[in-house]
Amino acid sequence: MQPLIGLMALFSVLIPQKIWFAPSQPLNVMVKADSALTLTLTDMADKQLATASAKPGVDDLKQLFPAIAQSGTYIVFAGTPTDFVGTPLVIEVRIDKQQGPTPQAVKVEPLCYVDMTTDMGKFTSVFYYDVAPNTVDNFLSLAAGGYYDGLTFHRILPGFVIQGGDPLGDGTGGPGYTIGDEFSDRQHLEGVLSMAHTGAPNSGGSQFFVCLDYNSTKHLDGGYAAFGKVVDGMDAVKKIAATPLSNPQAGTPVKAPVIQKAEVLPVTKDHNPYAGAK
Numbered sequence: 001m002q003p004l005i006g007l008m009a010l011f012s013v014l015i016p017q018k019i020w021f022a023p024s025q026p027l028n029v030m031v032k033a034d035s036a037l038t039l040t041l042t043d044m045a046d047k048q049l050a051t052a053s054a055k056p057g058v059d060d061l062k063q064l065f066p067a068i069a070q071s072g073t074y075i076v077f078a079g080t081p082t083d084f085v086g087t088p089l090v091i092e093v094r095i096d097k098q099q100g101p102t103p104q105a106v107k108v109e110p111l112c113y114v115d116m117t118t119d120m121g122k123f124t125s126v127f128y129y130d131v132a133p134n135t136v137d138n139f140l141s142l143a144a145g146g147y148y149d150g151l152t153f154h155r156i157l158p159g160f161v162i163q164g165g166d167p168l169g170d171g172t173g174g175p176g177y178t179i180g181d182e183f184s185d186r187q188h189l190e191g192v193l194s195m196a197h198t199g200a201p202n203s204g205g206s207q208f209f210v211c212l213d214y215n216s217t218k219h220l221d222g223g224y225a226a227f228g229k230v231v232d233g234m235d236a237v238k239k240i241a242a243t244p245l246s247n248p249q250a251g252t253p254v255k256a257p258v259i260q261k262a263e264v265l266p267v268t269k270d271h272n273p274y275a276g277a278k
Contacts, residue, residue, distance in 0.1 A: 013086035026060040073130035123233025131184035132227035152256035174205030191230035
């Protein structure tokens, strides 16, 4: 995500001086403005937690918002959640559950969404930074690096899921590493993105699926890492789900729909897919 932050520096107003911070370090951001700005701190559910005035230059978000010393996921807007400038920042105060409640590290990055263009149309996804931070990081990193471009939806089960992200195209491939499971209480509702795995613990990698009908996917709750949701373009998802199949039981398509491009894009006031997303 470092290249994206560099690109943001050209036009945004809140620029983190780095991505990762130790809990003891100040959370310094560059405020690019001609005068003081009102900043708003919210949680991922859009609940407003605090406001503060930031002066132009370098400011310490920890001093402005003492609440972020506690573990959790926060968003900082330059303005309000409905009237802001630049790109909001996501602040993740992370803990290691095995080590207790003391924060282990803090990550500061731009709030992003993904536009995935396929040969069946385009859909837009937002992400659950709060419950699946490592899964979100992995997906965004792969997408930003072009990993998904040219891959397919190799498994299509109408009324259940569409699954893609396998470089081998047969359900056995991945990025050459695996990531830890991040199961949560997020439900696998229609449009939810979740990380596929082999059934073994911590076996996810790059394959993901999009849920089609909660009546069929509710049994996945708590057993798969839901990490985002399609908020626009479900018509394209449904077109993919209607692809003719050569093996309906296995979900093998006659011609697998192609992911032409996955773009990681920063949220702006003019395009904020998170607004109203649940």
